[in-house]
Amino acid sequence: MEQLGAFIPLILMFVIFYFLLIRPQQKRQKQVRQMQSELKKGDAVVTIGGFHGTIHAIDENTVVLQAGDGSKLTYDRSAIREVSVN
Template identity: 55%
Template sequence: MDLLMTLMPILLFVLLFWAILIRPQQKRQKQITEMQNNLQKGDEIITIGGMHGTVHALDEGTVVLEVNEGQKLTYDRTSVREKKA
């Protein structure tokens, strides 16, 4: 019983750490991955580097963005931060 009482604060700290820091990050990462997998041609996006563009073409792991009139750049899908509404 003394061992349980000794370990209780440590267990509570670990549980609190997981609930406050780790779980929300996991949920956010799942949302980002889902958004990246559901990209479609014509979507307006922003990359993690701040590049704004429109999806021109999609491959398994890459996305081609049209950033200016006719200029196209190729990025990894994982570099897409958000889709504009």
Template identity: 65%
Template sequence: MFLLAEGTADAGAIGYLYTYGPLVLMFVVLYFLLIRPQQKRQKTRNQMLGSLKKGDKVVTIGGLHGTIMEITDDICVLRVNDATKMTFDRSAINAVSQSTAAKE
């Protein structure tokens, strides 16, 4: 009788493992496939936006290419050609195509 009660307790513990195990496994897989890579991309983007400086050639989110003429904490003025200057939010910069540090 005692062995039967002990066996049912183990079966209950195994039942919890079968019930919650796939849920935990799914969360771990989603973390490593979705959440962690997104956090890394966001970190590198924030570093890129923080390192912008005057003279960098950049591409905006809309695909506009230009050179940074003025930059503040949240606003960036780009020179598109010799006569055109456009003002963008700093967060509208998508990529740096050529940095002034690379020129030097």
């Protein structure tokens, strides 16, 4: 019985750690994956590197972004951080 009492604080710390750190991170990753799967041509986006552009073309793994000067750059779909609201 004493051994079980020694594990209770450890178990409690794990439960607190899960609800404060792990679970919110999993929810955020799910939201990012959903946003990246819903990308479409014409969306204004920001990459993880800070590049702002408009989606010119898109396929399963890559997106072609068009900059304000008309130049086009190809990125992995996972490099899109957010869809910006203009």
